[in-house]
Amino acid sequence: MPVYVDISRCIGCRSCEVACKRVHGGKGHVNVHMAGDHASVPIFCHHCEEATCTMACYTGALYKDAERTAFDVEKCTGCGLCQLACPFGVVWSDKIAHKCDLCAGRENPACLVSCPANALSTDFELASRRARARAAMAVARGR
Amino acid sequence: MPQVLVPTVCPYCGAGCQFFISVEKERATGIEYMPEHPASEGSLCSKGNAALEILYHPDRLHHPLKRKGDGWARISWNDALELTARGLGGALKRFGPECVGFLSSSKCTNEENYLIEKMARCLGSRNIDNCARLCHSPSVVGLNRTLGAAGMTNPISDIANSKCIFIIGSNLAENHAVLSRWIHRARDSGAVVIVADPRMTHTAWMADIFLQLKPGTDVALLCGMAHVIVKEGLVDSEYIGKWTRGYERLVESVLDYTPEKVSEITGIPAGDIVRAARAYAISPASSILYSMGITQHSTGTDNVQAIANLALICGQLGRQGTGVMPLRGQNNVQGACDMGALAEFYPGYRRADDPETAKFFSCAWGVDLPVGRGLTATEMVDAAARGKIRAMYIVGEDPANSDPSSSYTRDALEGLDFLVVQDIFMTATAQMADLVLPASAWAEKEGSYTSTERRVQWSCKAIEPPGEARSDLEIVCALANSLGLEFNYPDAASVLSEINQLVPQYGGIVRERLNGAGLVWPCPNPDHPGTPILHTQGFKLQDGRAAIVPVQYRPAAEEASWEYPFILTTGRVAVHHNAGSMTRRSPSLIEREPELFVEINTQDAVKLRIADGDEVRVTSPRGGTTARARLTGRVKRGVVFMPFHFPGTNMLTTEATDPEAKIPEFKVSACKISRRD
Incomplete structure (x- = not known):
């Protein structure tokens, strides 16, 4: 269950960035990008089904654990291959790799609770229901 | 390890979000969200998430400081209070109470604002105001x-x-x-x-x-x-x-x-x-x-x-x-106004120019009080520039950065005989003071704050203030006592019970009822549930009717001219707050917006041969500053935007004010832009 983003709700306040950094000892895993003058897009770990970071990781520090792409810090050598392999640029490394752990030990990821605009959820159904409702509203209003 | 969760009200904007500070071994170690909060539902913006970063910042003021040549000397609290009493008391005696100005703070609690305002007026001065003057x-x-x-x-x-x-x-x-x-x-x-x-x-x-x-x-x-x-x-x-x-x-x-x-x-x-x-x-x-x-x-x-x-x-x-x-900009700007830290209003918005008001509070406070409105924050600076105000007591405000036309404001404050500033950091204003008193941040004291939706909430004390810093309530009481008044308030709750007696809107907002989400004023008695929606049964005006007051369009005081072809408008960005004394010291905020920038329309920039990221000089008739150019379609041609969190922006802004409310026109100033090379 990755964190789904409703981009139409994102207000570019960067709360998720700061919250993530706060609960991960200053090493955050979220980047909010300003897409021109009209939108902002937070880039999260997708917890990909076929995660290239896990394929690149030769020690098995990064591995699939059901839906989650998990990380075992004990096995990490800090080689940085995962950073090169991640197509979204969300895995990064200094001495060790840093990636989203969906805030293990918390009831919900900090970014999700903290988001002032309610743009984040772990509920895929909610994300798609909102998109359908928006499409219906646009049809009803004639645009 | 024993961990305690202490509920506090966020120190930044007026939305009134609460969060828990987790305290271990008397240190604030983390934030926990509060999903049951009625306004935020547990969410926090970037500033709220970074709030703890300022608590243990090395720049925090730990001791009272006295100016010594170009530097500062550490002094004891006794000496500091005696010097303040002598400085303010001397000015009161020599020049009269009209020559002393008090600036209260919309970052302080209701109780502290009430006491600062009470102290000013009990000393005979009508010149009490807070930075609501600059916002609402x-x-x-x-x-x-x-x-x-x-x-x-x-x-x-x-x-x-x-x-x-x-x-x-x-x-x-x-x-x-x-x-x-x-x-x-x-x-x-x-x-x-x-x-x-x-x-x-x-x-x-x-x-x-x-x-x-x-x-x-x-x-x-x-x-x-x-x-x-x-x-x-x-x-x-x-x-x-x-x-x-x-x-x-x-x-x-x-x-x-x-x-x-x-x-x-x-x-x-x-x-x-x-x-x-x-x-x-x-x-x-x-x-x-x-x-x-x-x-x-x-x-x-x-x-x-x-x-x-x-x-x-x-x-x-x-x-x-x-x-x-x-929408109010500071966590307690609504409360500071409710508590009468305003030149034209006593607590509960009783008009200062009404003799009945002075009579009412004279009876309550046991002193003779002056009738009539005092000088507003902006007028105090003008009066200081003209030598009419000789001494000032400024709590938690930074007019040197936040007032328009900074160089004028700085000159005015430099010219004071005696300036005492009470703050948590050495702000630009504190740099100019004769005496600096170290105060407490929100987590280091208790008291009530009123959010923009009129919700009065109690913020608990989580940790001790650093070094010898004290809560503003303690400092004000000690100062008032050394100036010959009798302020015997052991804690914030005792001040709140006095407020309950004197401010009708707060009549039922007693300490015991303020746990959790608090109460929304008007709440006239202890059984009243509070009033989330106003004007359901008419208005508190003549006949219960609202007044429609026709207005006519007047152009702004300053327009673009041949010499200054751009209109500068100012505002805030998500990761900073006001004059920035807190957010610019917060590592995870300043790294996201590290320097002053100016947004300029791409077509205008091309004509001036300015590229994105260039360092440019922005100049107005009042002064100039350098900023990083950001080329954008967000502003139309002829308009530029700068955030006011960095010193520099208010070097440019005009000192023109609204004739009634005396608010400066921060949003419209003429300026010109050029490349630095």
Whole structure:
């Protein structure tokens, strides 16, 4: 269950960035990008089904654990291959790799609770229901 | 390890979000969210998430400091209090109480504001004010006159019930971020969102109708909308007949504001003005949200009155989903005003120029009190420049950065005989002081704060202040006592019980009832549940009717000229707060927005041979500063935008003020831009 983003709700306040950094000892895993003058897009770990970071990781520090792409810090050598392999640029490394752990030990990821605009959820159904409702509203209003 | 969760109110904006500070071994170690909070539902913006970073910052003031040559000498609290008493007391005796100014703080608790205001007035000075002067003084004046109460009429969560949300002059997505969740919720159930702003802000991303007006033309836009509503017969005649006075004069006054004419003044297509007016008037529940884009003008009071007029003629008040919502910028700016830290009002908005008020508080406080309004924050600086104010006591404010035309303000403060500043950091203003007193941050003291939705909440003490720093309440009491007054308040609760007696709106807001989500004033007695929605049964004015006060468009004090071809408008960004003394010291915030920038339209920049990221010189008749150029389509040609969190921006802004509310016109100043090489 990755964190789904409703981009139409994102207000570019960067709360998720700061919250993530706060609960991960200053090493955050979220980047909010300003897409021109009209939108902002937070880039999260997708917890990909076929995660290239896990394929690149030769020690098995990064591995699939059901839906989650998990990380075992004990096995990490800090080689940085995962950073090169991640197509979204969300895995990064200094001495060790840093990636989203969906805030293990918390009831919900900090970014999700903290988001002032309610743009984040772990509920895929909610994300798609909102998109359908928006499409219906646009049809009803004639645009 | 024993871990305690202490509920506190966020020290940044006025939304009133609460969070828990987790405390281990007397140290604040983390933040936990509070999903049951009625306004934030547990969310926090970037500033709130980073709030703890300032608590243990190495720049925190730990000891009282006295100026010694160009540097500072550490002194004891006894010496500091004696010196302050001698400095202020001497000025009071030599020049009279009118020559001493007091600035209270909208970052301090209600109790502290009440005491600072009480101290100033008990010493005979009428010159007490707070930085609400620089943000919402026109709301206090304009809304008190038209609606009889200055404050948000409906709660934040009620925005979700609105069917048309008109946001004018507010970038709430960045500055009151938690409000956006309620706006999204309203949109999900079909609400139309209208945003009027000179800049394509993050808030404008939420808009169905975006009105990009020229800075300073808000009255024209609002009158234009009223014109359409009157002409098309979309007014709520029943509401007007029952609850208002002055409608006929309004009809006459908006006659000339045809969409075509307004379009010429504001630069908004006439069709959009008509669409916005219809959407607002027709919807079963419309609300207006505004903030500094409305107030920080030389026509600030007119802007506010024009907003109230629009709501009144459409009957969009006193019900769910309706209302006029001034969004306050600081965590306790509403409370500082409620507590009478204002030149023209005593606690509970009793007029200072009414002899009855002075009599009432003279009886309560046991001293003779002066009648009449005092000097406002901006007037105090002027008076200091002219030598009329000789000594000042400034608590938690940084006029050297936050007032317009900084070099003028700095000269004025430098010229004071005695300046004492009480703050948590060495601000630019504190640098100029004779004496600096170390105060406590929000987590190091207890007390109540009133959020923008009039919600009074109690913030608990989580940790001890650093070094010898003390809470503002302790300092003020000690200072008042050494100046010959008798302030015997052992804690904030004892001050609150005095406030309960003297401020009718706070009559029932007693300490025991303030746990959790607090209470919304007016709450006149201990059994009253509070009043989330105002004006449900008429208005606190003559006959219970609101006053429609017609206004006319006046151009801003300064216009672009041949020499200064750009209009500079100022504002905030998501990761910083006001003069920035806290957020610029917060590592995770400053790294996201490290320096002053200026947004300039790409086409204008090309003509000036400025590229994105160039260092440019911005100059106005008052001074100049350097900033990093950001090329954008967010501002129209001829308009530039700068955030005011960095010293420099207010070097440029004009000292022109609103004639009634005395708020400076931060939002419109002429300037020119050039490359630095």
